[in-house]
Every structure is written in C-alpha cells, then in structure tokens.
Amino acid sequence: MHAPPAVAKPSEHAHKHAHKHSVDSCSTLLGSLTLDNRYRKLHRRRALPMDGEPGVMGVSILKPLVGTPMDPNLMTNLETFFTLNYPKFELLFCIQEEGDPSIMIVQQLMKKHPHVDASYFIGGVEVGVNPKINNMQPGYLAAKHELVLVSDSGLLMKEDTLTDMVAHMTPDVGIVHQMPFTCDRKGWPAILEKVYFGTSHARMYLFLGLLDAFGLRVNCCTGMSCLMRKKVLDEDGGISAFGVYLAEDYFFAKYIQGRGWGIRISSQPACQNAGTTRVKGFLSRLTRWCKLRIAMVPHTLFLEPLSECMVLGLIASWAGAVLLRADYLTFFLFHTLTWSLADWIMLNIVQNGPPPFSKFEFVISWLFREISAIFIFVHAVWNPVISWRHKSFKLRWGGIAEPVNTKVAVM
Template identity: 60%
Template structure:
C-alpha cells in the first residue's frame, strides 16, 4: 500500500512537470505568432499616405496640450502644432502652475503665429487625483470642436499628421491613437528609447491593435468629444493614473472601435537619460500590474531572456534537445525579428549603426526583468512630483507627505 501511494505521488509529480513543460513550449510558440503579426501588420499599416475626402466638410479639431516645465526641444515641438496642414483646428494649452516657464514659450509662439487659433489656460482644475486630467480640464471644457486631440508636451507633429489621424476616424471608430515611437536623437539613452519603442513596445502594440485588444496609450489620441461627454467628461476618469486605458475601455464597452494611425507618435523630449527612461518603464509596469493583474505572470514571460530560459528547459525535458544551443538560437532569431520590426517602424535609415543596436538591444533585454521585479517590489508611483498608491483595478490615491511636528 505504501509503495502504491508513493507511485501515485511520483506519477502526479511527473505529470505536473510535463504539464509545466508543455505550457512553456506552447507559450514560446505563441510568442513567434506575436512577432509575425507585428511585422506583417506593421508593414501593412504604418507610414501609408492618407488624405481626407474632398467631397465632405473637414471636421474641426480642438488640440489639448497639457504642459509642465520646459526642456530644450519644447519650443520646436510646440511650433510644429502651429504649422500643420489642416484647415480647421484650435490649440488649447493647459499649464497648471501659473509660474511655469512653459507659459512664456506658449505666448511667444502665439505672437509668432497670430493667425492660428490658440488659447492658454492656467491654474488647472481639481477634479481627481490624476494631475494630467486636472491640468487639461479647463481646456477640455472650452473646446469648441467635435473632435479632441490630446497630445503630450513631448510630441512632435509632421504637417500631415493631423490629416492622417482624422482620416482613420471612420464610422464606429471613436478613437484614433498613435503608436509610441521616438524622433532621431543623439546619445545612448536615445538609442535605447528608440530600440524599446521600435521592438518590445511595437511588437505588443501592433499585435494587440490587430487582434482588437485594448493597447491604447494616451500620448497622442484623437477622440470624439461627445463620447467622453456621455459618461460625464474627462473628470470621470480622474480617479485613475492610466486614464488612457480606461477611456479606451469605456469606448469598447459601449461598442466603439479604435484604430491606430499610420504615423507613429514622434516623441522628442529634449531631456533623454537612461535613469529617467527606466523610471518611466517602471511606472508603466506598476500601472499594468494594478489594472490587469495577470500581466504579473505573462509580462516577464514575454521577455526574450526569461522565456528563452524556460523554453530551453522545456524542450530539453520534452524532446531531449540541447538546451544551450536552443537558447542561443532563440536569442538570435528574436534579435533578428526585432531588427526587422524596428526598420519597419523607422521607415528609413536608423540614427545609429548595427553595433549600437546590438549593445542597446542586449542592455534592454537584460535589464527588463530587473525593472519589472523592482516595480512589483516598490508599488508606489512617483509622478510629476507626487506619490501615489494603486489599488487593484487601477484606482489611485495620492500619498500626502507626512508633516513633522
């Protein structure tokens, strides 16, 4: 009887190990499907020339620009919004702090381009914990057009970017968003940012967009104003730090579709440092874990080095393949597919050479698991000089500094 119990326990253990190995192998196979979807969809979708139909009136667009502080590229970035080739739009600049130096830059541009409809709002509002929504609230309420473009301060526009975004706003499409990418800039930190947004971020973003999964980031978003007004305006989402995700979720629940623009969002911040970039990635990881808890397991498994290690063990256990050879081939193929995807997103010559890509790619892939673990170990979020704690579901509460007595 004792022997039978022991045999049953051993069989259970063996079956469990086989099940775990099969899971890792199947998950590994699925990631290659994600790679291929991103490459094929990116090749088909991105950088296509679009134009607005001539036979119908072009809708007006109210562009809400929340600003905070000044960086070396802010003036040139904002100027691109004054020189767009679009017939009817207004610029609504929102600055919460009335002593912010960004106000001076905005006024200079308004004087330089007096024919462009532009207004400046200072002071913000106090409708929730989200500082971005508080900042944008006066501009959003004053918007006079049916379409709203929410655009972060570091975004740079091409002359036809707004045309491209409006052209994707078809029937039943309530929101058009741009896939995050970066402009060409000098330095290793800029190279690292471009590699991340052109590979790991682009892979998930494009495949999710193709499959209809909510992948929306709010750095450059065109949305129908009445859709937001129906649920009470922007302030409805002010309890979340990731308001972009919950805005898109609200739209989808009401039957609206989303579309990505053929042009990516050209991020062009003048302050580009490895530490600040990694802090940004860590903050996003904390937000994803709070909003979609299953990403705590799936996200680290989607990383090249981590998944390759588990998959190498799985094929060694299941098929008796050489684990080291499998791991090295896995890394090489992943690397090559990331290079192909980055070239598709860039749509032209890269600002760095292949050696820089190898170094930047290895640095990102090796540091990513650490950043994810660090995010889970320190769940509080520091953003715009404030500290927040996230609850399950993404609801945020601001942690006030303790007053010393």
C-alpha cells in the same frame, strides 16, 4: 520562443530537425502575423474621406504643459502644431503654474502664427488625483470642436499627421491613437529609447492592433497622442470622470470601447522629441507603466514575463533540453539570436528605414533593455507605490489611485 511539442524519443537526427523546424516555424508565424501587418499599417499617407473643408470634423488639441525643468526642444515641438496642414483645429495649452517658462514660448508662437486659433489656460482644476487630468480640465471645458486630441508636450508633429488620424475616425470609431516612437536624437539614452519603442513596445502595440482588426476587442491605447469623440466623453461627464485613475488613457479607451465604439491605431507613429533623455528617467517610466498594467489588468502579473525574450528563452531552452535532449545553452543562444534579428527587422520597419546608429549599438541597447526588463518587473511587483510629478500614489486593483504622504522613488 515557444517550446516544440513533445515527441516519443526521436533519433538524434530527428532531434536536430525538430529543433530547427520549431524555430523556423515560430519565426515564420511571427513574420506572417506581425511583420506583414507592420508593412501594411505604418507610414501610409491617408487623405480625409470627405469632399471639401465644410465636412471636415474640427479638432480641439489639448496640450498639457509643465515647463519646469524646461525642455530645450519645447518650442520646436510646439511649433509643429501651429503648422499642421488641417483646415479646422484649435490649440488649447494647459499650463499648471503661473510663471511657468512655457508661457513665454506659447505667447511667442501665438504671436508668430496669428492665423492659428490658439489660447492658453493657467492653473488647473482639481477633479481627482490625476495631475494631467487636473491640468487639462480648463482647456477641455473650453473645447469647441467635436473631436479632442490629447497630445503630450514632448511630441513633434508632421504636417499631415492630424489629417491621418482624423481619416481613421470612421463613423464606427470613437478613438484613434498613435503608436509611441521617438525622433532621431544623439546619445545612448536616446538609442535605448528608440530600440525599446521600436521593438518590444511596437511588437505589443501592433499585435494588439492586429487583434482589434480581426474584431477582438483589445485595449492598448496610450494617452501620448489620443484623438477622441468629445460627445462620447461628455456622456460620462467629460475627462473629469477619469481623474480617479493615473492611467487615464487606458480608461478613456475602455469606456469608449464599452459604449460600442471601435479603436484604431494611426498609420504614423507618435514622434517623441524630448530635448533631454536619461537612462534613469527612461527606466522610471517603464517601471511606472509596469505598475499601472499590473494594477489595471492583474493577469499581466503572470503573462507579461512570458512575453520577454530572456524569460521565455530560459523556459523554452529547458523544455527543449527535456523534450528534445537539445543542448540548453545552444538552444538559448539560438533563441536570443533569432529574437534579436526579428527585432532588428521590426525596428527598421517602424523607423521606415535604417536607424541612425550602428548594429553594434543596437545589440548593446537591445541586450540592456531585455535584461533590465526582468529587474523592472520584479521592482514593480515589490514596490507598487508610484511617484509621478512630485507626488506619490498607491494603486488599488482596478487602477484607482490614492495619494500617499510618503514620497517613494520609482527607481
């Protein structure tokens, strides 16, 4: 919440009225700019704007796989890509090591769906420090279609999701990505993930998407599910040119945007469906992403804390106490309550219905996420070394990564 403007010693009644008016105005502005955009943006079914299959753009789907430890939902997730309702696509599974248990799953699915154009590659090609780029390089070199979809192994795909993404790939667009969300799963770690991706992360993602719709060039792309024009990437040497970065998704979008192409968010969120979720692993992901943001966009070091409910509430409450002589604790509690209610509404919109847990579970998870955000940020600033896929990296300003010998845990 933002602090209300200063006034010249208003009366007690004016203080209360100004306090309430400030909160109401801020809530109304939030609703008009973001909630309405979410209603119009998400869960819309879009058909391809082409007549007949011959005009449909082909898609090469890159699936980087690291099957150790094995995800119990891997077969279920991968099979949803074999059953996509799209006329022209190929599946390129990129498996890092010989003997990886995911090889057997891929072979079983290829045998079960022989009509699907699918192949797999074992062993990557080292083109940089990014393990994911190295893993996908053989599949990218074999890709034969004009569009490339980088899709993480933990995603579950709806039959029409690829159709929706390609429908957003209009002639002036070079990259279409999905907003990360989660499938319905049991357990508190799964609830915590759904609350985060359906509130804090969705708020940032959709707001930046709204700015992009207004013609402002912003970059909020994530590589979890990212559809790109291959010819544009090939002009810079393909995905190998981005192997020096850990956040290859951000630099994919930055490069494509710099070439004059637009970026769009798909109507359907990316459904993460990992079979095992842990609070520690979730916090490690958030810490790693925070470190990457600070290295890539240094001004987030100052701006990101101000986007968090608790930090902004403390500042706004201090301003309210000084400028309006409002009670500090009352102002802070009202701010937190209003923010949490707005996030509950947002979560219902992203979920496209009520979430599969109680309001009490939401409150507990929401409070944990909002409070832990402060400690995650401090830890990311204090320890910039990133551990990812059993390797450690140090980031230079600008996002270029360098491997380090000493392994340092993220959390």
